Amino acid sequence: xTRTSQSRPRGRLFGRIDGDVAGILLLAxxxxxxxxxxxxxxxxxxxxxxxxxxxxxxxxxxxxxxxGILSLGQGIFFGIGGYCMAMFLKLEASSxxxxxxxxxxxxxxxxxxxxxxxxxxxxxxxxxxxxxxxAVVAVPALLAFIVGLAMxxxxxxxxxxxxxxxxxxxxxxxxIVGQQGYTGGINGITDLRTLKGWDIRTDEAKLVLYxxxxxLLIGCILLCLYVRRSKLGRILVALRDKEDRVRFSGYDVAxxxxxxxxxxxxxxxVGGAMFTLQVGFMSPSFVGIVPSIEMVIYCAVGGRLSLLGxxxxxxxxxxxxxxxxxxxxxxWLFAMGALFIGVVMVFPNGLAGLYQQFIAPRLRRPxxxxxxxxxxxxxxxxxxxxxxAAD
Amino acid sequence: xxxPTDYLLAVEGLTVSFDGFKAVNDLSFYVDSNExxxxxxxxxxxxxxxxxxxxxxxxxxxxSIKFRNKELTAMKEHxxxxxxxxxxxxxxxxxxxxxxxxxxxxxxxxxxxxxxxLAFKRDxxxxxxxxxxxEMIFLADHLDQRAEYLSHxxxxxxxxxxxxxxxxxxxxxxEPVAGMSVNERKKTAELLNxxxxxxxxxxxxxxxxxxxxxxxRVTVLHQGKILSEGSMERVKNDPKVVEVYLGH
Numbered sequence: 001x002t003r004t005s006q007s008r009p010r011g012r013l014f015g016r017i018d019g020d021v022a023g024i025l026l027l028a029x030x031x032x033x034x035x036x037x038x039x040x041x042x043x044x045x046x047x048x049x050x051x052x053x054x055x056x057x058x059x060x061x062x063x064x065x066x067x068g069i070l071s072l073g074q075g076i077f078f079g080i081g082g083y084c085m086a087m088f089l090k091l092e093a094s095s096x097x098x099x100x101x102x103x104x105x106x107x108x109x110x111x112x113x114x115x116x117x118x119x120x121x122x123x124x125x126x127x128x129x130x131x132x133x134x135a136v137v138a139v140p141a142l143l144a145f146i147v148g149l150a151m152x153x154x155x156x157x158x159x160x161x162x163x164x165x166x167x168x169x170x171x172x173x174x175x176i177v178g179q180q181g182y183t184g185g186i187n188g189i190t191d192l193r194t195l196k197g198w199d200i201r202t203d204e205a206k207l208v209l210y211x212x213x214x215x216l217l218i219g220c221i222l223l224c225l226y227v228r229r230s231k232l233g234r235i236l237v238a239l240r241d242k243e244d245r246v247r248f249s250g251y252d253v254a255x256x257x258x259x260x261x262x263x264x265x266x267x268x269x270v271g272g273a274m275f276t277l278q279v280g281f282m283s284p285s286f287v288g289i290v291p292s293i294e295m296v297i298y299c300a301v302g303g304r305l306s307l308l309g310x311x312x313x314x315x316x317x318x319x320x321x322x323x324x325x326x327x328x329x330x331x332w333l334f335a336m337g338a339l340f341i342g343v344v345m346v347f348p349n350g351l352a353g354l355y356q357q358f359i360a361p362r363l364r365r366p367x368x369x370x371x372x373x374x375x376x377x378x379x380x381x382x383x384x385x386x387x388x389a390a391d
Numbered sequence: 392x393x394x395p396t397d398y399l400l401a402v403e404g405l406t407v408s409f410d411g412f413k414a415v416n417d418l419s420f421y422v423d424s425n426e427x428x429x430x431x432x433x434x435x436x437x438x439x440x441x442x443x444x445x446x447x448x449x450x451x452x453x454x455s456i457k458f459r460n461k462e463l464t465a466m467k468e469h470x471x472x473x474x475x476x477x478x479x480x481x482x483x484x485x486x487x488x489x490x491x492x493x494x495x496x497x498x499x500x501x502x503x504x505x506x507x508x509l510a511f512k513r514d515x516x517x518x519x520x521x522x523x524x525x526e527m528i529f530l531a532d533h534l535d536q537r538a539e540y541l542s543h544x545x546x547x548x549x550x551x552x553x554x555x556x557x558x559x560x561x562x563x564x565x566e567p568v569a570g571m572s573v574n575e576r577k578k579t580a581e582l583l584n585x586x587x588x589x590x591x592x593x594x595x596x597x598x599x600x601x602x603x604x605x606x607x608r609v610t611v612l613h614q615g616k617i618l619s620e621g622s623m624e625r626v627k628n629d630p631k632v633v634e635v636y637l638g639h
Contacts, residue, residue: 231502231511234493238486245484248446249498249553250472259505 023308031214041203048210048278050318055271057299057310059264065304067260068240073165074268074295077140079287081269086282088132089192114181136273137266144265148258173288188283213274300343302350309352399424399591405454414440416615422591429594429602432612438595442563446478447471477559481566483546487539495521498553528552544575563593580604
């Protein structure tokens with residue numbers, strides 16, 4: 001009897017790998033083949049922009065979905081990642097020749113407008129692309145570490161944590177807007193041109209960046225999948241439901257929360273950096289409370305327990321946002337509100353939950369013999385039964 | 392009496408007050424190796440608080456708790472667990488969304504740091520140990536089942552199993568048979584008698600029949616203080632105990 005119970009999970013594991021890989025391959029095919037063939041470069045670039053939010057949504061699936069830590073301040077990390085990249089690009093665009101009409105040539109234009117005479121010290125290292133790339137991930141992760149350390153070690157959680165992250169988002173926005181000479185203020189950092197001499201504004205560059213972005217996203221999904229399938233992933237689910245039991249099983253719970261918060265922050269930051277590259281600017285309007293909450297909605301609509309669900313949710317909500325704001329700009333906010341209410345009241349596990357509930361069972365019927373082993377498997381594809389979601 | 396430091400667990404002068412109310416007041420008791428020690432007492436006597444204090448969930452206002460001569464009052468919860476103290480909660484506290492196997496695996500004492508957990512491999516040693524414990528707690532046929540769907544009694548066993556897999560020297564159980572059927576209760580007593588080899592068990596229980604079955608030594612708490620202590624036989628015949636507790 002022991003033997004059967006040992007072999008069964010193994011069989012299920014293989015089934016699950018199949019399901020996950022199938023789901024990821026399907027998404028990869030959509031992103032890398034179908035969309036580039038079907039859309040013109042303007043629309044494709046737009047999808048690329050949406051996909052940068054999907055990095056945030058992935059982070060939220062782990063942080064909020066798995067571990068139950070709701071952060072309403074992911075815009076902070078998205079923004080910092082974006083700003084780190086923007087600082088490098090801005091410095092490259094501000095060579096002494098390009099800025100010779102300024103009263104101080106060689107510094108970004110907005111600094112000149114704000115009567116700065118020299119480049120601030122913290123801008124200096126951003127001359128290096130290597131430094132900027134490391135900073136994209138390291139700075140947000142470090143900030144998340146400090147916030148996490150301060151909150152989780154003191155056992156601040158739940159709603160209180162969400163409110164505090166929101167406060168941080170507001171503080172950072174105010175800081176960026178207020179320190180115009182150092183940050184570009186409300187306009188953000190604009191007029192970005194080249195990356196190591198490669199013009200990022202051309203259609204070809206946009207196409208290349210789209211593919212880089214899509215590949216990075218697939219890579220991040222695989223990384224998240226690894227984390228969720230590790231014991232750490234199961235511990236996150238365990239502490240979401242019974243934090244004390246985990247603590248009294250010998251784990252320092254705070255460390256796990258800090259880890260997942262930092263991980264989500266780093267993912268968001270990668271998205272932010274790709275946003276800057278594809279859209280060509282970064283501003284505080286992607287940092288504050290409103291964008292942070294919108295990002296949570298993308299994740300909630302897609303399904304906070306499903307990695308792929310969150311990606312589809314992000315694409316869908318953003319697509320709807322673009323369509324609605326092109327045709328009926330005044331309706332968008334109402335639609336967004338209705339969507340969120342709908343998710344909370346009607347389908348709490350998002351699109352992935354609906355898929356799992358209504359579509360997956362139909363797909364499974366033909367292979368009835370394996371139905372048991374496959375239960376909850378189509379995992380990579382939007383999963384929901386909390387058990388599979390856990391893995 | 393032997394030097395207190397010879398005991399596995401030595402609680403001395405333990406006091407905790409919540410807003411001036413002394414839930415536990417100058418409490419001292421000792422647990423020997425391989426002893427089943429039961430704490431009984433009316434509601435509000437401070438029984439659960441004593442367990443909370445030992446496992447670090449509540450911080451003591453005064454006194455000391457020594458486990459193998461190590462002071463527990465200054466240690467963090469997870470350090471106390473690593474020192475060898477396991478605690479079962481009153482309501483079955485298990486991970487509903489995970490399978491029985493995964494529940495037990497999380498309690499397996501390896502890979503308890505963040506990166507240890509990331510690198511954790513479900514190897515043969517883990518599978519064997521989980522199977523062994525599952526057998527012991529009557530759940531060998533339920534390893535792949537989500538814990539949510541277990542019966543109340545099975546959940547209680549699962550949590551006991553989660554503690555056993557840690558192999559603690561001191562096992563603390565808060566009302567392990569509450570809400571169990573007669574049959575489940577019998578099996579639990581059987582289980583407890585099986586698992587006390589090489590460890591001590593500190594139990595809080597209301598069920599007198601059950602206490603009589605398992606207890607080596609009984610401590611009666613009343614209003615945060617010890618009312619009586621000794622064998623069940625002695626405690627039962629103590630007039631003070633009869634008055635405040637058993638008589639009702």
